[in-house]
Amino acid sequence: MKKNIAIIMGGYSSEYKISLKSGNVVYDYLDKDKFNLYRIHIFKEKWVYIDDNENETPMDRNNFSIPVSGKSIVFDCVFNAIHGTPGEDGLMQAYFKLLGIPQTSCGFYQAALTFNKRDLLSVLKPYGIKSAPSFYLNKGDEINEDEIIERVKLPCFVKANKSGSSYGITKVYQKEELRTAIETAYKEDDEIIIEAFLEGTEVSVGVLKLHGETTVLPITEIVSENDFFDYEAKYEGKSQEITPARINNEQLENVTAISKKMYDILKMKGFSRSEFIFIGNEPYLLEMNTTPGLTTESILPQQAKVAGIELGMLFENAIIEALS
Template sequence: MKKNIAIIMGGYSSEYKISLKSGNVVYNNLDKEKYNAYRIHIFKDKWVFVNDMEEEFSLDKNDFSVLVNETKINFDCVFNAIHGAPGEDGYMQAYFELLDIPQTSCSMYQAALTFNKRDLLATLKPHGIKTAESYYLNLGDTIDEDTIVARVGLPCFVKANKAGSSFGISKVYKKEDLKAAIDNSFNEDDEIIIEQYLDGVEVSVGVISYKGETTVLPITEIVSENDFFDYAAKYEGKSQEITPARISKDYEQKTRKLAKQIYDILGMKGFSRSEFIFKNDEPYLLEVNTVPGLTNESILPQQAAEAGISMEALFDNAIKEALRN
């Protein structure tokens, strides 16, 4: 009997357009012989099932069901394709856990932890994970540019603490430009992180649970045409994403080992994609994404393809792993 799969997409953050693209890629690649796939749009003002004729049917949040032509549909599994809130920060994970509905991403605690860059880095540092020097600000804090520059140097990156797809991030070269960059980050979040600039090779590595085993995918080297790997570089073709990465065997082994170590330390499941920059021949962690992009242009599907895993197999496995767990 075919399983009913809810593909949740959209969300409450600036990443909702990318999430809709990811969700539709999942929808188009699920085996229709095995699954009844439903596109579920999650927005602050509505949770709706959208059929192929773009008709909308409201979800019952009490049990995450939908009534279509007087037939109630419940779901066997949820495929999480929401980047940012509320799909990557733990809220949807907690909701489905309460309803006892399997879902494809990590659990609530891991999602909340990894979504908060400051907490993630603080958690991993005792395990010897190297990170850039950083400075934290909360909305309303006094901004002391001299202290910030003394801590992290110039240039530096100013980032929203809980945001993805490079929203709310700026590279700052001059002290007098810090205030504008900080204001930009506060447009996305009420917490920000200011980090030392690391000048080195940037790589991204996906780690997934595949057929019951933690699997490290081929590494991607990121070469941005812009000043850094920003939104345009990620989604508008302003970068080269080279898989497998053109790095030494030593770099590759260090990165693969570290990415798997992070996945295991955090007790992850589902998809993850970790970003690193090499400094003094060592990988420094930038962040971990637990609902990475799943569009045709996205890094993790490129890595899976290099490993011989098709989109259909990648998504099918995610559902099987969720149901098995």
């Protein structure tokens, strides 16, 4: 009997358009002979099932079911394709945990932790995971430019602490630019992380459970045409994404080992994609994403393709792992 699979997409953040693309790719590539697939849009104002004619049917949030043709459709598994809140910060994970519905991403604690850049770096530091010198600000804190620059030097990056897709991030070269960059970051979040600029090769590392084993995919080198890997570079073709990365054997061994170690330490499930900068042969962690982009152009699907894993199998494996 075919399993009922809900593919959730959308979300409450600036990333909702990217999430809709990811969710529709999952819908297009999963085998409809094996699964009954339902596209579910999750927005603040509505949770709705979208049929093939783009008609909307409201979800029953009490048990995450939908009325279709006089029947109540319940789900065997949820495929999570929401980038940002509430799909990547633990809220949906906790909701499905309470309902007892398996879902393809990590647990609610891991999602909340990895979505918070400051907390993630703090938790991993005792395990020897290196990161850039940083300075933290919360909205309302006094801004002392001299103290910030003394800690992180210039240039530096000002980032929203809980945001993805490079929303709310600015590279700052001069002291006079710092306050404007902070205000830009506060538009996305009330917490900020200001990090030292690290000069080196940037790579992206995808990790997943494959046949029950923690598996590191071929690594991608990021070469941005812009000043850094910003929104344009990620989504508007202003970068080269080279898989496998042009790194030496020691760099490859180090970043592979660290990525697997992070995944296992955090007791992750589902997909993760982490960004690193190499200083010499040592990888410095920038962030970890637990609901990475899943479009045909996205980095993790590119990595899977190089590993010989077609998109349909990549998505089906996520469901199999969740159900197991």
